[in-house]
Amino acid sequence: MGDPHGVGIVGLGVISRAYLSTLAHHPRVRVVAVADLDAARASAAAATIPGAEAVSVERLLRHPEVATVLNLTIPAAHAEISSAAIDAGRNVYVEKPLTVTFPEARSLIDRASSAGVRVGCAPDTVLGTGTQTARAAIDGGLIGRPLSASAVMVTPGHERWHPDPDFYYAPGGGPLLDMGPYYVSSLVHLLGPVRAVIGAASRMRDARTVGSGPRLGQRIPVEVPTHVSGVLEHADGALSTLTTSFDGVTTTAAPIEVQGESGTLAVPDPNTFDGEVRHVALDGPGWRVLEPGAGYVAATRGVGLIDLVGADEARPPRASGEVALHVLDIMTALLRSAAEGRRVELTTTVARPAPVPLTPAQEWSR
Structure with a gap:
């Protein structure tokens, strides 16, 4: 399957615990860096993840091993952090909602399309x-x-x-x-x-x-x-x-x-x-x-990011x-x-995502 997909997490509040319980030891991804406005909280989280380091947001967005940024900041910061990640050439998976306002979200998706990177978004439930x-x-x-x-x-x-x-x-x-x-x-x-x-x-x-x-x-x-x-x-x-x-x-x-x-x-x-x-x-x-x-x-929180990592041109991300x-x-x-x-x-429409066939836990979790 090749090397695990490198993930950097920005925002280590309450919801991050649910994501980390899925991603911290998942064989398809590797959490390589974490960042938070509270440096002590970032350090504490990094200490629980093998091989992860606590860094600034700027450093995380340009970390050579980060392919996808998991944006778990508060909603008001979703657009700023996701846009910065896209500008740095990273895929983004963001906690819901995508952004606070629809114009911000429209701009974000257009920006990702121009940059050739993927955007995923909760909920993956x-x-x-x-x-x-x-x-x-x-x-x-x-x-x-x-x-x-x-x-x-x-x-x-x-x-x-x-x-x-x-x-x-x-x-x-x-x-x-x-x-x-x-x-x-x-x-x-x-x-x-x-x-x-x-x-x-x-x-x-x-x-x-x-x-x-x-x-x-x-x-x-x-x-x-x-x-x-x-x-x-x-x-x-x-x-x-x-x-x-x-x-x-x-x-x-x-x-x-x-x-x-x-x-x-x-x-x-x-x-x-x-x-x-x-x-x-x-x-x-x-x-x-x-x-x-x-x-x-x-399934548990983070399966949408795992689904995104496994997507391709034939089957786009389901939590897209x-x-x-x-x-x-x-x-x-x-x-x-x-x-x-x-x-x-409405000004948008979307195709229904591909259905998920019955997938045993041992298949998606490894």
Whole structure:
């Protein structure tokens, strides 16, 4: 298979732990350098990764062994760090969302195309057996022609558990841009691209209270909508309804449900890789659980980067920058629709990524 693919990680916050548990010892990649604004945090992370060194961001972007930069910075820094990596001739895999604004994202993808490098973007959870088994069922005609879908995410807000939750309530944050990528990406994989949206949004309160860590009790401002609902018109005519909220407590609704002319699928939480896919048929005996039939088995964060490393001209990356650009177009159009009170047509489209065949853990993890 040749030498492992060299990866440099910028940003070593909470989410980096999940990526490192997959990538630090994966035989197809080698984490050669890490960087963070907090040099001590970078040094501590490097000490846990065989052969990795803690360096400045500038040094990492030009490190001779770094082929791909894994950008795990806060959303507001995504565009700057990813653009700098592209300018240095590196591939980029970035935590969601691709950037804070759609124009930044459009520029980033164009820049990568001109430079001849690849861009990948989270979420890669949709490559697991949950979403992929549901997709295989839809593609196989199990529910007949898909007519509609619903996607629902309701939580009381991340400040209850995150010690530094400010960015969730700053531009680029909020329930739609933070959690929406999981649900919207899954809908694109299941039902294809979206041509137009109608949205509505609200904000319950102007400040939140940090609920854990050294800043316990500190008040932080809320600058973005904290409840967003909308309708997505898919290019093939199906309609999806979407609700994302940091204002509620919980919900009993299925995370995603897809209705077809001859059956319905209940799809597991797209923030996870697996989970039960349930099916009920018209005039059938009731709900049944489908056996996993597609997807990366026992996948974990970082499988999207592994998928990118293995991509080629015949099979582009599945968690690609182009998909992330379309997803961001959908989400920002929803926010614009809510603000302007009108239906908004999208400026992008994308091909559904290639389906993931059922891939045992021992195959993708080595």
